[in-house]
Every structure is written in structure tokens, then in C-alpha cells.
Amino acid sequence: MKILVINCGSSSLKYQLIDMTTEESLAQGLVEKIGIEGSVLIQKVEGKDKYIIKQPMKDHKTAIKLVLEALVDKQNGVISSMEEISSVGHRIVHGGEKYCESVLINDEVMADIEACVKLAPLHNPAHIIGINACRELMPKTPMVVVFDTAFHQTMPEEAFIYALPYELYEKHSIRKYGFHGTSHKFVSEQVAEVMGKDIKDLKIITCHLGNGASLCAVKNGISIDTSMGFTPLDGVAMGTRCGSIDPAIVTYLIKELNYSVEDANNLLNKESGVLGISGISSDFRDIEDAAFKQNNRRANLALDIFHYKVRAQIGAYAAIMGGVDAIVFTAGVGENGPETREACLKGLEFLGVEIDTERNAVRGKVREISKENCKVKAFVIPTNEELMIARDTVKLI
Ligand code: AMP
Numbered sequence: 001m002k003i004l005v006i007n008c009g010s011s012s013l014k015y016q017l018i019d020m021t022t023e024e025s026l027a028q029g030l031v032e033k034i035g036i037e038g039s040v041l042i043q044k045v046e047g048k049d050k051y052i053i054k055q056p057m058k059d060h061k062t063a064i065k066l067v068l069e070a071l072v073d074k075q076n077g078v079i080s081s082m083e084e085i086s087s088v089g090h091r092i093v094h095g096g097e098k099y100c101e102s103v104l105i106n107d108e109v110m111a112d113i114e115a116c117v118k119l120a121p122l123h124n125p126a127h128i129i130g131i132n133a134c135r136e137l138m139p140k141t142p143m144v145v146v147f148d149t150a151f152h153q154t155m156p157e158e159a160f161i162y163a164l165p166y167e168l169y170e171k172h173s174i175r176k177y178g179f180h181g182t183s184h185k186f187v188s189e190q191v192a193e194v195m196g197k198d199i200k201d202l203k204i205i206t207c208h209l210g211n212g213a214s215l216c217a218v219k220n221g222i223s224i225d226t227s228m229g230f231t232p233l234d235g236v237a238m239g240t241r242c243g244s245i246d247p248a249i250v251t252y253l254i255k256e257l258n259y260s261v262e263d264a265n266n267l268l269n270k271e272s273g274v275l276g277i278s279g280i281s282s283d284f285r286d287i288e289d290a291a292f293k294q295n296n297r298r299a300n301l302a303l304d305i306f307h308y309k310v311r312a313q314i315g316a317y318a319a320i321m322g323g324v325d326a327i328v329f330t331a332g333v334g335e336n337g338p339e340t341r342e343a344c345l346k347g348l349e350f351l352g353v354e355i356d357t358e359r360n361a362v363r364g365k366v367r368e369i370s371k372e373n374c375k376v377k378a379f380v381i382p383t384n385e386e387l388m389i390a391r392d393t394v395k396l397i
Pocket of ligand 1: 209210211212239282283284285286331332333336337
């Protein structure tokens with residue numbers, strides 16, 4: 001059974017075709033600059049040259065049509081006809097409060113995704129366009145949506161209600177939702193398997209540290225708290241996002257420094273985080289270069305702040321779970337940054353976790369990185385959101 005996984009952005013689209021009998025990825029691709037000049041599709045297949053199509057793509061429907069053509073292309077493709085695709089799994093950022101698991105797409109589900117546009121104005125509209133295009137091109141193929149917010153719907157009220165007038169929650173759905181749920185679910189299930197334990201007996205802290213970063217407290221297999229909030233701006237410092245700050249700073253920017261609402265939003269989302277502190281880059285490789293090779297003060301400060309926030313969040317989650325059995329690092333920085341992992345765990349020896357420097361010298365592979373006999377184990381577990389989406393899709397069809 002072959003499942004096509006699609007992740008639609010406003011002008012880009014990532015896809016993967018996965019053979020679910022072996023869980024092997026047959027092809028991965030990226031389409032960029034949809035609807036603007038310079039549209040391009042790049043498809044990678046193991047053992048073949050990159051397949052690149054450069055041609056105008058006026059909308060998502062044109063892009064998805066080209067994706068299907070690339071997959072069945074005689075020379076560069078991996079299947080002989082579209083009929084081989086059993087189902088399509090779509091990643092959706094926001095499912096609001098209604099969805100605590102993945103569902104088959106129907107008109108009611110589409111209306112619900114539409115209703116969540118106000119909660120995810122950058123993402124949900126693009127998802128809707130992508131799904132509609134797929135439904136038009138593949139009318140007989142069942143489709144599934146997998147929500148980034150769904151895994152966190154198990155959080156208790158004390159974790160997701162803000163200390164604001166309660167009516168804002170009741171009337172306007174203002175609450176913590178949390179994101180990266182597919183990734184937190186995947187790596188927590190994976191680590192339980194690696195440890196040879198039932199996830200229902202474990203307290204796990206998952207650290208998804210990429211350009212966007214969030215942590216999750218997974219107790220007995222369910223999310224009981226996570227660091228992102230009403231939007232993906234909350235929590236630890238990120239590549240360009242500020243994470244948690246005193247909310248009064250926002251009104252100060254607007255009232256005293258004459259920022260427009262749009263400029264303030266831009267500053268918090270795109271000009272802050274390690275980019276804002278270092279003034280160098282949002283990419284951890286550039287910041288680490290500046291810090292380690294040139295001893296750049298602000299690059300060092302950006303890293304220190306990032307590690308401090310992650311460490312503090314790990315401490316908080318150990319506290320609310322009454323302990324922790326495993327700490328997992330995943331995503332771009334978590335999988336590829338040994339220095340980051342070591343620094344985030346430094347000082348947490350009192351919890352019972354200590355990094356083994358030799359084991360920690362790993363990038364992008366499943367590996368236990370804590371010292372032998374540590375009470376709390378630390379791991380690198382590469383995330384695979386596409387596979388998680390494909391697994392859910394298979395379950396539903
Ligand atoms: P993601 O959003 O999960 O794709 O992660 C992107 C982030 O991963 C970027 O900020 C990169 O700096 C970081 N990253 C990727 N490779 C490395 C590496 N080898 N060392 C440190 N950070 C890395």
C-alpha cells in the first residue's frame with residue numbers, strides 16, 4: 001500500500017510517497033515558489049539523479065498535477081500509475097479543539113479546518129487550497145488529515161487555560177493548543193520502543209528543536225503539557241521567534257515605540273529568537289561558527305539563552321510529571337547538534353541525567369546519549385512526521 005503525504009505551505013509544498021508494507025520512503029519532493037516567478041519542483045529518489053522541473057506553476061493545482069506526473073514519470077518516477085496511490089495524508093497545522101486525532105476528509109471536516117483559519121492564518125488557508133486541488137485531481141482517492149494540534153488535546157485544563165478572563169476561552173477559543181504534535185507523538189512512541197518499555201509506564205520529555213522549537217511532557221503516552229501555546233510563537237526561544245516574553249512588551253512596543261500591530265508581529269515572529277540576539281543568523285550552524293571559531297559575544301549569548309530556556313523547560317516538565325524517565329532530542333538542531341544537547345542538559349545531573357560525550361557525537365541517528373546506568377536516559381530520535389501521517393492514514397482507510 002502506497003501513501004502520498006502532502007504538506008502544503010502558502011507558496012510551497014513538500015511531499016513524500018511511502019510504501020507502507022516496508023515503511024520505506026520511495027520519493028521525496030519539494031515544490032517552491034508556487035504562484036510566483038521561478039516555480040520549481042525537485043524530486044529525490046534513492047539511487048537516481050535529482051529530478052528538477054522548472055516551469056510556471058500558477059497555483060497549487062498545477063503544482064500537485066506536476067507532483068503526480070513526476071511520481072509516474074517513466075525515467076524519474078517510482079510508480080507506473082496514479083492508481084497505485086491508495087490514499088493521501090495531509091498535514092494540517094490547526095484543528096482547534098474538535099480534533100484529538102486524525103480523520104478522513106469530508107465536507108464537515110473541511111468546514112472545520114476553514115473555521116480554524118483565524119487561529120492559523122498563515123497555514124490553514126494553504127492546507128485548504130492543497131486539499132481541494134488533490135480532491136479535484138484524485139476524486140476517487142480517500143484522503144486523511146493529520147493535525148499538529150491533535151496530540152496535545154489531552155492536556156488538562158490547568159495546562160491549557162491562560163490566566164485571562166475565562167470568557168476569552170469560552171467565546172473566542174483563546175487557550176493553549178500546542179504544535180509539533182505529530183513529531184512529539186512519533187518520537188515518544190519511538191523512544192518507548194527503543195527502551196523496550198510500554199509507553200503507558202513512562203514519563204518522557206520530548207525536545208523538538210528546529211527552526212521552530214517546542215518541548216512536550218508525555219506522561220503515560222499522552223501529552224500533558226507543551227511549550228507552544230495559542231500560536232507557535234510561545235515557549236522557548238527559536239530561530240527567529242521570541243518564545244515566551246512579558247506580554248507587556250508588546251503593548252510597550254506599540255504605545256511607546258510607535259510600532260504598528262503588523263510591525264510588532266513581524267518583530268516577534270521573524271526578527272527575534274537567536275537571530276535577534278546574535279544579529280548573525282537564525283541558523284544554528286552559523287551561530288555556532290561565530291561563537292566557537294570567532295568567540296563572538298552575542299552569538300555565545302544567543303546560544304546560552306537558548307540552552308537556558310530549554311533546560312528550564314525540562315526542569316518544569318520533570319516537576320509537573322513528578323519525575324522523568326527519558327529526554328528525547330529531535331528535529332534539525334536536536335538531531336544534529338551535539339553541543340546543543342550537551343549544553344541543554346548541563347546542570348541537570350541532579351535529576352539523574354548525564355551526557356556521555358562519546359555517545360553524544362552523533363548526527364541524525366537513533367542513539368542513547370546518556371551515560372551507562374543513568375537514572376534518566378537521554379536519546380537522539382530523528383523525527384519522521386511524514387511516516388507518522390502515513391501510519392495514521394493507513395489506520396483510517
Ligand atoms: P528544522 O526546522 O527541523 O529543519 O531545523 C532547522 C535547524 O536545524 C536550522 O536552524 C539549522 O541550524 C539546524 N541544523 C541543521 N543541521 C545542523 C548541524 N549540523 N548542526 C547544528 N544545527 C543544525
